[in-house]
Structure formats: C-alpha cells, structure tokens
Amino acid sequence: MKNKIILAISLLTTGIAFSQTPEERAKIVSNYDLEHLNVLEKELIAQNDANQKDNIEKMARLGVRESYVDEAGSYYNLKYFEGDTPIYVKTDNVGSALTARVNTINYGGSEGLNLNGQNMIVGVWDGGPIRGSHVELAGRITYKDGETFFVSNGGTRHGTHVAGTIISSGVNNANSKGLAYQAQIWGNTFDNDEPEVVNQIGQGLLVSNHSYGIPAENAPVYYLGAYINESSVWDQMHFNAPYYQAVISAGNDRGSSADTKGGRDLLVGNKNSKNPVVVAAVAQVSNYTGPSSVNMSSFSSWGPTDDYRIKPDISAKGVSVFSTVSDTDTSYDSMQGTSMAAPAVAATLTLYQQYYNQLYASYMKAATLKAVMINSADEAGATPGPDYKFGWGLINAKRATQIIGTKNSGGSIIEELNLANGQTYTKSITSDGVSPLRVTVVWTDPAGPVSNGTVDDPTSRLVNDLDVRVVQNNNVTMPWVLNSFFIQAGAIKADNPYDNVESIDVDLPSGTYDVIVTHKGTLQGGNQNFSLVVSGVNQTLSSNSFSNVFSVYPNPVNDILNVTVEGAKVVVKELSVFDSQGRLVKFVDMADTVGTHQVDLSELNSGIYMVEMKGENGERDVKRIIKK
Known part of the structure; x- marks a missing residue:
C-alpha cells in the first residue's frame, strides 16, 4: 500500500525549477468544474480506502501477493478484488523522436522551432518512484504523492524508463534523449492513481502518462472491450477539466491466454474510455513513405471497444526504446511495449501545447489537442482510414506543428x-x-x-x-x-x-x-x-478580399512565382511570403502593381508557404503555395 505519511514539502522535490507559471495553471483551472472534481476526488479516495481494507482481509485469507515482478520484468500491484479474484495493475513493458518526427521540431530540427518542453510539466503515474537522481533527470522530478525513490526494483526501473523517454536530457548518453528533454515531471506511483490525478488536474496539469493497466488475462471476460466503472471515471475527469489530456498505453496482450479473437477485443478499463488518448506500439519508422512504412509490434493490444469505437487512438514507437533505468544514476536499457509508446505521445502532445501557447498565449482544450493529433497523423494499416490496430495512424509532430503554425x-x-x-x-x-x-x-x-x-x-x-x-x-x-x-x-x-x-x-x-x-x-x-x-485549405482571413482579381502560378513553383492582378479594381501595395510556421521570409514592395509581377523565390527552401497580398485600403488575400 502507498505510504500515507505526508512528507514535508522540501522532501517532495529533487531540485527546484520553474515551469508552467502558477498564473497559467490558475487560468486553465478557472475553466474547470472544480465542485464536481472535488466530489469525484472524495468518492475515489473513499473507494480506494474500502478497497484497501478488503484487500488486506482477502490477501491474508487467500494467500495473494500485493505486488510482484514476473519473468518478463513487468511489475504487478494489487488494485482490488472482483469477488475473490485479485485484479492487478501491470506495467505495460514488453528512435521514438524520429518515428514521431519530433526531431524536426526539437532544437536544431528542420522546422526551426526549438520545441524541447521548456517550462512544461508532464504528469507520470507508474509502478514505482522515478530515480530522480539519475544524471539525465536530476532536478526535474517532483514527487507529488510523497513516494520518493529509495531502491531499484521492477516498478522503479519501468517508471524511470518512461520518465527518460519523456525528459531525458541526453547529457551523458545522447541516445537516451527524451522527446521533451527540457520539460519537468510530476511523478507518482500508480497506487491510488485516480484521486491523485483529479487532485493534480485541479493544479493545472495539462498532460499525464499512464503506462500500465489491468492485463486482459487477469480480467473477467466481460471487462474486455467494456465500458466499466474505471472507464467512466476517466471520462468524468476529462469532461470536468476540458484542458486535461491523459495518455494511456494500449497494453501488450496479443498472444496471451486472453487473445481468443485474433488480437481484437483486448482493451480493459480506462483504455476503453472515450476521452483519453490510447496508444498502440509500432516499430521504428526512420523514413515514412506510406502506410507500409509502419509495422505493428507483435504484442500491442487491439480494440475496438464493444460498442465499435476506434481504439487505440494513435500509434508511436514502442519497440526497442532506449532510455534511462533506475539501477544506478548512469544506467540505461532498451525496453519495448506500449509502455514505451505512450510516453512518446505524451511528450509530443506536450510540445504541441508548448508551441500553441508560444504563438497564441493560450493552451488548447484537450479536444482541440486530440483533433490536431488525429488530423496530422500519417496513414497506417492495410486499409484506408482508421482501424482498431493503429487507431488514426502514426503520430506526426512535423505536420501537427505546421497545422498549429498556419491557423492565423x-x-x-x-x-x-x-x-x-x-x-x-x-x-x-x-x-x-x-x-x-x-x-x-x-x-x-x-x-x-x-x-x-x-x-x-x-x-x-x-x-x-x-x-x-x-x-x-x-x-x-x-x-x-x-x-x-x-x-x-x-x-x-x-x-x-x-x-x-x-x-x-x-x-x-x-x-x-x-x-x-x-x-x-x-x-x-x-x-x-x-x-x-x-x-489542406487556403482561407481568406479578411472580408476586405480581392481574391477574384489575384492569382499566383505556377503552383508548385520552382524559382519564379507569377503574381497576377487583373483589372483596376484595387491598388496593390505589398506582397509578403510566410513559411509554414508563420514567419516572414520575403517582402516585396509592389509599387502599385497592376498586371503580372514576377517574384523570385529561389532563395527559399522547399516547403509550404503563404503568399499574402495587401491593397491600399486594407484589402487582403492569402494564397498557399508549394516551393519545389
């Protein structure tokens, strides 16, 4: 059971660092139904207390262990009993940045964005406390639930690997660098996770990672694909806190004794909730060229839910992921599982929020965040569209940030x-x-x-x-x-x-x-x-438009873009070219142009650009072009 002693604040943090400001988090929370969240937290605490009393009695009577590590290294912890059947929670462990295209938006990436998770917080609930003294994590782990690291075991090893996938600095081993390697983590063990999540949502937490769940072979048959009480609880959390997004591993139950439908119908608990993002594990994708580039892992659990909802939601690398582990302050290892895929997505979604806030001084609602993730995903699987294996496809950070950057x-x-x-x-x-x-x-x-x-x-x-x-x-x-x-x-x-x-x-x-x-x-x-x-749109953002007299060609263009203004309806004053992130890369004084004007774009790199024309009376039109 989780230690109930409340530690002094000074013991809860390994190092002090500023992150999402209290003002920003207060603004997020101001949109929440705090009354319902408080009621939900109290109900969950009461339920956990009742479960713990029941667990103590039945563990003694039935000779059941509270926790253990199996031969594969997965950490199990008793959650509750269904009758006399123990229900355990299990860690889901069986080039993440490259596969997710996060390398293009990190510092030095091709998109020039320098998105590394600066000033961002990611919540992590896992089997054991993270080794916060690890050289790649030091100073950026806050122990929010009072459970501090003291010895390496199956749970702490898994949790430290998950944390490293998100925020490892790569200072000692560059191959371990996390996707949001300058972010911070609020760390928790998964015992009593639900009331703790509600509490930290109320503190402004935006994204959290949960690389664990009830294994399908340990669950009653009706749990598989079902919308049970746990599914409902996580949907309540999201509905009352519309900026919060949980990221949950799909599980690794294909090939287990519960797999009786060819891999389908293996999701359990909050993996069947509607609002969380559930993540499937695929092999590394070094160069995406089409759906065949994305290869499903041998273990990732498939949906759909019993009511035919598309779950999992998204795919990310979960095969042979190299990251930090808790053996020593300089230990690393490769692991695989949806446990490794989920933190890649949690880190990526955190970078989406960082970029949106950087551009627009606000954060996206979770529904918006999820819509950007889905809209930008790359096709995966044998058939067009989403499926119950890969979800909506392979997460694509490069495309998502382009969508975020061009909305204005x-x-x-x-x-x-x-x-x-x-x-x-x-x-x-x-x-x-x-x-x-x-x-x-x-x-x-x-x-x-x-x-x-x-x-x-x-x-x-x-x-x-x-x-x-x-x-x-x-x-x-x-x-x-x-x-x-x-x-x-x-x-x-x-x-x-x-x-x-x-x-x-x-x-x-x-x-x-x-x-x-x-x-x-x-x-x-x-x-x-x-x-x-x-x-895939070219929207005119002003009612003072002269799109009917303005055209550009050829498109795609090599070096010279022809800009044509027909007739004398407007006087054109200036032309501006913006890159896919909304940055001005070329300005031309049109000198009251009528007719055709040639614009030299030879100095620009290949990519998508927006060409904006302005008239003397505030007229404005925007055309989207592709530079070869």
Missing part, C-alpha cells in the same frame, strides 16, 4: 466552438487544390452508462452524438467509421454513431466546400463544446 495565415483552421440543442453549424472552406483536405471534429463527451456485466455488449456509450459532413454542390462526404458488420475489413465512409471523433478525408479536393456540424437527439446539458481542425 489561412493555411489551416483551428476553432473551439459550441453547439446548442437544435443548432446547425456551417463553415465555408476553400481547398488549396494541392494538399489533402481533412476535416476533424472532436468533443469531450460526458461519461456514458457503465456495463452491466454482459460480454461484448454493443450498447453505445456515446452521450452527445455530433455529426459532421462536408458538402459541395449537393455532394456529401461522410466521416470514417468502423464497419460494425465486418470489423476486419477496415473503416468505411458513413454515419458514425459510435465515436466522439469524426474525421473526413475529401478525395481529390478542389474549390469551396461547406463543413456542416449537427447532432442527433437531445444534447445532455443543452449544448456541447467541440473542436474543429481543418488542413
């Missing part, structure tokens, strides 16, 4: 919206005619009804069912959804009554479309917040 220059759309009962939301968008057009809507859904113990119960756990459609000239493009009649065949484009994520890919896009968001039935609470992310 018209190259993408990121909006946080609200839909009231009976309301229809419509937005006109224009394809850039070059890039794929992807429209993603995500909402943090209220907790759904808990399973009654029926095996493979398909009853939908979705509470508020939003629908998104993309329409052009009465042609309607539908969102992706798993085919409930033949799951193994992959996703289809049809109405999605299951997920609180709807994403649409428009084939061969060209011209203008309407994005339409509606809902079925009656919305619980009378309304539902949702986030909209669109990529």
Whole structure:
C-alpha cells in the first residue's frame, strides 16, 4: 500500500525549477468544474480506502501477493478484488523522436522551432518512484504523492524508463534523449492513481502518462472491450477539466491466454474510455513513405471497444526504446511495449501545447489537442482510414506543428466552438487544390452508462452524438467509421454513431466546400463544446478580399512565382511570403502593381508557404503555395 505519511514539502522535490507559471495553471483551472472534481476526488479516495481494507482481509485469507515482478520484468500491484479474484495493475513493458518526427521540431530540427518542453510539466503515474537522481533527470522530478525513490526494483526501473523517454536530457548518453528533454515531471506511483490525478488536474496539469493497466488475462471476460466503472471515471475527469489530456498505453496482450479473437477485443478499463488518448506500439519508422512504412509490434493490444469505437487512438514507437533505468544514476536499457509508446505521445502532445501557447498565449482544450493529433497523423494499416490496430495512424509532430503554425495565415483552421440543442453549424472552406483536405471534429463527451456485466455488449456509450459532413454542390462526404458488420475489413465512409471523433478525408479536393456540424437527439446539458481542425485549405482571413482579381502560378513553383492582378479594381501595395510556421521570409514592395509581377523565390527552401497580398485600403488575400 502507498505510504500515507505526508512528507514535508522540501522532501517532495529533487531540485527546484520553474515551469508552467502558477498564473497559467490558475487560468486553465478557472475553466474547470472544480465542485464536481472535488466530489469525484472524495468518492475515489473513499473507494480506494474500502478497497484497501478488503484487500488486506482477502490477501491474508487467500494467500495473494500485493505486488510482484514476473519473468518478463513487468511489475504487478494489487488494485482490488472482483469477488475473490485479485485484479492487478501491470506495467505495460514488453528512435521514438524520429518515428514521431519530433526531431524536426526539437532544437536544431528542420522546422526551426526549438520545441524541447521548456517550462512544461508532464504528469507520470507508474509502478514505482522515478530515480530522480539519475544524471539525465536530476532536478526535474517532483514527487507529488510523497513516494520518493529509495531502491531499484521492477516498478522503479519501468517508471524511470518512461520518465527518460519523456525528459531525458541526453547529457551523458545522447541516445537516451527524451522527446521533451527540457520539460519537468510530476511523478507518482500508480497506487491510488485516480484521486491523485483529479487532485493534480485541479493544479493545472495539462498532460499525464499512464503506462500500465489491468492485463486482459487477469480480467473477467466481460471487462474486455467494456465500458466499466474505471472507464467512466476517466471520462468524468476529462469532461470536468476540458484542458486535461491523459495518455494511456494500449497494453501488450496479443498472444496471451486472453487473445481468443485474433488480437481484437483486448482493451480493459480506462483504455476503453472515450476521452483519453490510447496508444498502440509500432516499430521504428526512420523514413515514412506510406502506410507500409509502419509495422505493428507483435504484442500491442487491439480494440475496438464493444460498442465499435476506434481504439487505440494513435500509434508511436514502442519497440526497442532506449532510455534511462533506475539501477544506478548512469544506467540505461532498451525496453519495448506500449509502455514505451505512450510516453512518446505524451511528450509530443506536450510540445504541441508548448508551441500553441508560444504563438497564441493560450493552451488548447484537450479536444482541440486530440483533433490536431488525429488530423496530422500519417496513414497506417492495410486499409484506408482508421482501424482498431493503429487507431488514426502514426503520430506526426512535423505536420501537427505546421497545422498549429498556419491557423492565423489561412493555411489551416483551428476553432473551439459550441453547439446548442437544435443548432446547425456551417463553415465555408476553400481547398488549396494541392494538399489533402481533412476535416476533424472532436468533443469531450460526458461519461456514458457503465456495463452491466454482459460480454461484448454493443450498447453505445456515446452521450452527445455530433455529426459532421462536408458538402459541395449537393455532394456529401461522410466521416470514417468502423464497419460494425465486418470489423476486419477496415473503416468505411458513413454515419458514425459510435465515436466522439469524426474525421473526413475529401478525395481529390478542389474549390469551396461547406463543413456542416449537427447532432442527433437531445444534447445532455443543452449544448456541447467541440473542436474543429481543418488542413489542406487556403482561407481568406479578411472580408476586405480581392481574391477574384489575384492569382499566383505556377503552383508548385520552382524559382519564379507569377503574381497576377487583373483589372483596376484595387491598388496593390505589398506582397509578403510566410513559411509554414508563420514567419516572414520575403517582402516585396509592389509599387502599385497592376498586371503580372514576377517574384523570385529561389532563395527559399522547399516547403509550404503563404503568399499574402495587401491593397491600399486594407484589402487582403492569402494564397498557399508549394516551393519545389
């Protein structure tokens, strides 16, 4: 059991460092339903206390161990009893930055962003306290639950590896460098995790990692794929704290005794929640060229949920991950498992939040963060669209930061919206005619009804069912959804009554479309917040537009871009070229141009750029181009 002694504040921290400011965290928390969070925390503490009393009696009567390490090195800790059956929580351990393309946005990366997790906090719950004195972690681990490191064991080794995957500095061994290597960690053991998570959410925690769970072979059969009480609790956390995002490993149960459906239906507990991000493990991807570049690990647990929701959500490297371990202050080792994939995603999402705050002085809601992650993911798997193995694909930090960076220059759309009962939301968008057009809507859904113990119960756990459609000239493009009649065949484009994520890919896009968001039935609470992310667009950001007289060609362009202004409707004063991160890279005084003007772009690197024209009366238009 977790040590209940409350230690002095000075003992809780290894070193003192400033991170997300108290003011920033207070601003985040001001948007939360703290009353409901406080009630939930008290309920979870009471439930844990009751479980501990029950555990003590049954461990003695049944001769059950509280914790142990198996032959594979996985750490088990008793959570509760289902009748007389012990339910354990197990650590899910069986080139992360390269696979996630985080190397392109870290210091020295091709995107020039220097996103290393500076001033950011990541919560980590794991089997044992992290070795905070490790040379790669020293000074950046805060022991939030009073459990400090004192001896290396299976739990601490796993937790220290997870921490290193996120924040290892690489100062002693460059190969161990984490994805957010200048961030800090709030460290906790996973005993009593749920009330602690609620408490730290109330302190402004944005992202947390959970590389553990109930192993499928240890669970009652009806738990597999089911929306149980644990699933509901984690959805309640997210719904009452809309900026918080939990990242959870999918588990490593393929090939276990519980695997009776060819790898499917192996997710348990909070891995079946709607709002957390659940992560599958794949092999390293050194150079993504298409879906065949992404190879599934031999162990990663597959979904979907019993009600046909797409889980896992995303994939990341979880095979042969090199990181810090707790044996000594300079120990390292390679491990594999979804335990290793989840912290890669947690670190990457933290960098997305860092970049968004850097550009716009605010953080994204978790639904927005998840929508950016899904919209930017690379295709993976044997069939188009999402599936129950890889989720929405391979996480791609380079593409995600491009989407974040171009929202104010018209190259993408990121909006946080609200839909009231009976309301229809419509937005006109224009394809850039070059890039794929992807429209993603995500909402943090209220907790759904808990399973009654029926095996493979398909009853939908979705509470508020939003629908998104993309329409052009009465042609309607539908969102992706798993085919409930033949799951193994992959996703289809049809109405999605299951997920609180709807994403649409428009084939061969060209011209203008309407994005339409509606809902079925009656919305619980009378309304539902949702986030909209669109990529592959060229949006005019001003009503004072002269797009009808402004054109650029060729596109893609080699060195010389022709800019044409037809007629004498406006007087053009200046032209500006911005890179994919919104930075000005070229300025041209157009000298009251009418007709065609040639702009030399030979000094620019290959990539995506935005060309902005301004007129003398405030007219403005933006065109998206690709430089070869």
